[in-house]
Amino acid sequence: MVTQSSGRHHAPLSQHEMGPRDGRAYATDSGSDAQERAMLRLTHEQMMVNQALVEKIFACERAESALRASEQQLHDLLAHQLATREDERKRISRELHDSLAQNLLALRIDIVMLHQHTTKRHYRLRDRIGAALDNVDITLRTVKGLLGELRPSCLELGLQATVDMELRKFTRASGIACELSGSPAVDALALGEEELLTIYRVLQECLNNVFRHSLASRVNVRLDGSTDRLTMRIVDNGIGFDPTTPRKPSSFGLLDLHERLTAHGGELVVKGAHTHGTEVVVNIPIGPRLRNEPGRPAIG
Template structure:
């Protein structure tokens, strides 16, 4: 029958027609997936490059930080060496001044005193001139003595407490500012090495100079304490104080120099104050092992 084959043929043709769109849709799906994966792949690659750049940047920063720390440590070592060299030069200059100039002035004074004693009252003009020369020699001797004290305290060998007391008496005579020294019981028996005593003295000297020049204070309190292998010195005045938020004056390196000097001995120096409430300078200095073991 002619109708049957044509029916089957048309049915098969319809099936072939219906299968062709399915193959086309699968191909379109793969194309869409490829289009979606391509940006993701590029984004992943870009992210990997960014991460690699960040890692390299972190390593570079770490290397720079290590180099900065090494440079900072070298700077601290250089400053400590300069402080030690400067103190050694002061010591040598002080010794030479004492051995030459001071002794020669003392010998000259003795000769002038003998001349003054042997001059009779009849030679009153000569006696007056000799007396004036003697006064000039005494003034020069006092100046040399003060210069020697600035270069190197004369009582370093007597210990910390004697050095501080002498510096306070000299400060009070020169400025007219009263002082109050409050020392921990038994501090006079504490034995420090020369460098530690000299560091404490330099801190006290600079603090007293600042009080005399800037504070307008009428009294200074110096308190000394020891404990846990540490020496603490607090210097307080009742002056006008200062504004801690104010910028530091240019070419003002006195306190910064002291901070570096104290840091070379593993210590800490803190300056605090407020406008109208005075200033406080606090020093904490670790003691050497021999000093820390001594009973105080």
């Protein structure tokens, strides 16, 4: 008798014959693969987006740097133009003084001598000579005014003297009362010719705006100085204006002042209110240098 072996050989089970536990494992493996592929795809897309953002940031930084460089070049160009304009004014002023003014003065002397040697019997000739002398005097005053506008001669007298003379001239021309005040420290400040000329031009433009637009009856100017900064305040009692109002396309007065002061590291602050007047504050750095410092020429 042949005994049947107890060991049995089982054929592999089909998918249908699998138990529910094996089916869940297979489905889980398939879901993990799909999820992993989706995460890889999202990661790749996110990397592409991040790379595009980085390139965009770099492009914006390059554009901002180019814009700053262009703005600085524009400021440098305007400063150069202002300096060139002042140099041209200085040259024209010197030529007017050395040629035209001197020739007019010599002509006046000749006319005066001719008038003195003309007898009273030639009254018509004396009248003609007197009229010619009057014309020469008018021309001399005109040339003197042009010289003062091109290159003020009072700059060599110092800051306070320059401001005081300009205020006196403005009062004579406009009838608007002006008052100058300041701290004693201003007299000890060492201001170069360029700084003095800048302050003078700013004051000149501000007074011109007061005369043309403010309807003011009084202007107060105050000068305050420290070891490293000069402050000039110009206050009027006029009708005022709104500084935030956009400027007119043909108005460059304040812009010109801003550029002048920017070239020296200074700033211009304009404060105004309707019917409450206008205040212009000018700050310009000058450095801790005293007028009587050894090795530096005196200016005042």
